[in-house]
Amino acid sequence: MRHFALLLCLVGAPLAAQTPAEAARGAMVQLEDATAQLDSAESARDRVRALTEAVQAFETGLAAMRDGLRAASIRETELRRELNARDAEVTRLLAALSALGPDAGPKNFVHPDGPIGAARAGLLMASITPALTDAAADLRADVEEATALRQLQQDAADTLQTGLANIQIARTALSQAIADRTDLPRKFTEDPVKTALLIAATETLDGFAAGLSQISENEADLDLPAASNRKGRLSLPVSGEILRRAGETDAAGVTRPGILIATRPRALVTTPAAATIRYRGPLLDYGLVSILEPEPDILFVFAGLHSVFGETGQVLPEGSPVGLMGGPAGETNDIQSPSGERAGEALSETLYIEVRLGDTPEDPLGWFTEDKGRTE
Known part of the structure; x- marks a missing residue:
């Protein structure tokens, strides 16, 4: 009696959803689509835009x-541990099922105490047999799920490796396409001597921003779509998570008027408006900085870049790469790590964003939507 009561406890474990596996398979399809975008970018009329979209598609697919895969690996580990922990129960379950045989039923429980004992045994058997069957089905499903998840991770290795290689190819091709681009209008010509003098005389971002108009020559009157008309609806320039908001103090006790976004390594930064x-x-x-002017008296400051694209004075279309x-x-092993991507390396880079209206900084989150700033 106690033996079968213990086996009934096995029925309580619910079957886990297949969401991790479905997510990983969906990501594989995304990477395959990104590869197709990279191939078609070679013959695209606007290679910069096509390659930008390909890089962003790879970033989304790899993320x-x-x-x-991390969720699949965690789920597989949980299943393996659970099965190992239930090893003794599994052994008892298999032994009980083997003893009952394929035609188990109440008639198998003929009790030496006579008809009443036999009736009780029959009732017990009638309630336990389905439970044993369900427990066996749950165990089989867990084993099959663990095996499928392991196979999925193995199958994804080639797709991952190809995706990582192709995003590097796409980034290199994008850099070259930007360097070769000659069709962008130019609003002004930079005076490098005045720029150097301004940098040497500047002690704050406020002072530098105020003096930017001094470094230009031959300003052209070019009308760009007004970014202020879409205030609050502009996309953030990079995908990631908002690490610090405007006015919050960092660990060093420094308070800045901009926001800090944690991004993935080598993430592409784009301009949220023509600028x-x-x-x-x-x-x-601030490190490497790109300062954009979407319209007079408005500046977008992006700081903390590793590399920057374009030339000072050029006018970039909306969505163009900035850096x-x-x-x-x-690496493949980093992406497949079940421990949270090697101590948080997933969002290891930070981009500082500041918006300035005339001489006054404004909260960037008053200009941008936060949707693109989240990486789930």
Whole structure:
């Protein structure tokens, strides 16, 4: 009696959903689509835009693959541990099922105490047999799921490796396409001497931003679509998570008027609106900076880049690449790691964003939607 009561406990474990496996398979399809985009970008009329879309597609696919495979690996580990922990119960279950045989039923429980004992045994058998069958089915489903998840991770290795290689190819091709681009209008010509003098005389971002108009020559009157008309609806320039909001103090006790976004290594940064490049290069303690002017008296400042695209004075269409974040390019083992991507390396880079209206900084989250800023 106690033996069968113990086996009934096995029925309580619910069958886990297949979401991790489905997510990983969906990511594999995304990476295959991104590869197709990269192939078609070679003959695209606007190679910069096509390659930008290909890089972003690879970023999305690799992020989804990273999350899907990590979830699959965690689920497989949980199943393996659960099965190992239930090893003794599994052994008893198999022994009980073997003893009952394929035609088990109440008649098997003929009790030496006579008809009443036999009736009780029959009732017990009638209630336990379905439970044993269900427990066996649950165990079989867990084993099959663990096996399928392991096979999925093995099958995904080639897709991952191809995706990581192709995003590097796409980034290199994008850099070259940007360097070869000659069709962008130019709003002004930079005076490098005045720029150097301004940098040397500047101690704050406020001072530098105020002096930007001094470094230009031959300003053209080019009308761009007004970004202020879409205030609050512009896309963030990079995918990631908002690490620090405007006015919050960092660990060093420094308070800045911009926001800090944690991004994945080598993430592509794009302009949220058509804008003129007012400055690109190193600045103070902000690292490598790109300052964009979507319309007069409005500046978007992106700081902390590893590399910047374009030339000062050029006018970039909306969605054009501005630069790349730093960090390692990524390896298959990093993406498949079940431990949370090697101590948080997934969002290891940070981009500082500041919006300035005239001489006054504004909260960037008043200009941008937060949707693109989240990486699930």
